[in-house]
C-alpha cells in the first residue's frame with residue numbers, strides 16, 4: 458500500500474516516509490470492487506409532478522444481481538433486470554421506495570425518497586460530457602459510443618447517468634469552409650435549429666441514450682453563436698427549449714459566449730437576463746430539463762442561479778488538466794461560494810480532467826488527480842467525466858468509481874466543504890455529512906511531502922472520533938486530541954470523522970465549516986461573510 462499511515466493520538470512524533478527530493482506517487486488506492494451488491498444511489502431524487510421519470514438504480518457488484526423494490530407507486534414501473542424505474546407521479550410529495558439487490562455474495566437494501574416538487578438534482582448531477590474528450594470533433598456516433606461505454610465500464614453502477622453533448626452539434630458558419638460537415642442553413646424555415654451533418658438524428662440519439670437507462674444532455678449559448686462559433690439560441694430561446702424537449706433531452710448546458718454582442722442593461726440585467734429567460738422556458742416544458750448555467754461565475758452567479766431556474770452554475774473559467782487549474786480555479790471559486798450550495802443548487806467547478814482528453818494524455822500526476830477528484834467531491838460539484846471513454850485506463854477508472862469518495866459528493870445534506878485550516882503549503886477542507894460525521898480533505902499544495910496535522914481544539918472538536926480513509930476504504934482508528942497524516946506532494950488525503958459517544962463540536966459551532974470564519978484569508982472575506990448565513994463561530 459502506497460499510503461502508509463502516520464497516525465498519532467494527542468501529540469506524538471511523526472516520521473515522514475518520502476526521501477528528500479522524491480515525489481511519491483500514490484498509485485491506485487481504490488480497493489478491488491467487492492462482488493457483493495452495493496446500491497450507490499443517493500438517498501433523495503427530485504422530479505416535478507407529472508413529468509416523466511427515468512431513474513437507473515446504480516448497483517455495483519458481481520452479476521447476476523436480482524433487484525426488487527417496494528412499495529412501488531402505481532404510476533411507476535421498475536424493470537427488475539435493468540434497474541430502470543420509469544413513469545410519473547402527478548401529486549407533489551415524498552415517496553420512499555426501498556430497493557434491494559441480491560446475488561450469491563450478499564444482499565443490499567437502500568431507501569430512496571422520490572421528492573416530487575419543484576426541485577431537480579437533489580444531489581450534484583453525474584455523467585459524461587463530450588467537450589474535454591472531443592471538443593469540436595464530436596459526432597452522433599461518438600456520443601452513441603460514449604453511452605455504450607458508460608454501461609460497459611460500469612460507470613452507471615456508480616451513479617454516472619448523464620451523457621451530454623457539448624458544443625458542435627449545431628451548424629457552424631465560421632468553420633464550414635474548413636469543415637463542410639458544419640455548413641448549411643443554421644435553422645429551418647420555421648426557425649427550428651438544424652443540427653450539423655454529424656448529428657443526423659438528435660431525437661434518435663436521445664432515444665438511444667434513454668434505451669440504456671441514461672439521460673441525454675446538450676449545449677447552447679444565449680448569444681447568436683456559441684463559444685465554438687456554432688448556432689446559439691439568441692431570439693430563438695423558447696423555440697429551442699421546446700425543440701430540446703421534443704427531442705427528449707434532459708439537460709441543457711447554457712454558455713455565455715457572444716452574448717456580449719447583444720447584451721443590454723446595467724450590470725445585473727446584462728449578466729442575468731438570458732438565464733432567467735431560458736430557465737423559464739425550460740421549466741415550461743413537459744419534461745424535466747436540468748439547467749446548467751455556464752458563465753464562469755460572473756456577477757456572483759451563485760446568488761441568483763437558483764432564481765434563474767438553474768440547478769448548477771459554473772463558478773470558474775475552464776479547467777484544463779494543469780495543476781494550477783486544479784488547485785486554483787475550481788477550489789478558489791468553491792471557497793468563495795460554498796454557502797450557496799444546497800440540494801438542487803450546485804457550484805460547478807467544471808468538468809473533470811482525469812484521463813485522456815482532447816488536449817493531452819493526462820498532464821496531471823497521480824497525486825494531482827487525487828486532489829482533483831477529492832476536492833470536486835468536497836465542493837459538491839457536478840461530476841462530468843471529461844475523457845475519451847474508449848481510452849479509459851485502470852488508474853482513471855479507479856479514481857472515478859470509488860463509491861465511498863463519490864458518496865461525499867452525493868451526500869444528501871448537500872453541504873459543500875469550506876477550508877477550515879490553512880498553513881504553509883497545505884490546507885484542510887471539511888464538510889458535514891447527513892449521517893452526523895464530517896468529511897475532511899487534507900490537501901498538500903506544496904512540492905514536497907508534508908505531514909498535515911491539526912489539533913482538535915483548533916477546530917472546536919471535542920472527544921473521540923473514528924477516522925476512515927475513503928480512498929483506501931479502511932478504518933484508521935479512533936483519535937482524540939489530534940490527527941495527522943503524511944501526504945505526498947500535490948496529493949490529498951480524504952477521510953471521514955465520526956463522533957463517538959459524547960464527542961462532537963463545541964455548541965457554538967453550527968457545523969465544522971464555521972471554522973472557515975476563524976482563519977486568516979487573503980481574499981475578500983467581508984463580502985463573503987455578508988452573503989453567508991449568519992455565522993456563529995466561537996473563539
Ligand code: GLA
Pocket residue numbers: 588623624676683684685712751774775
Ligand atoms: C466554453 C465552456 C466549455 C465548453 C466550450 C465549448 O469554453 O466553458 O466548457 O463548453 O465553451 O465551446
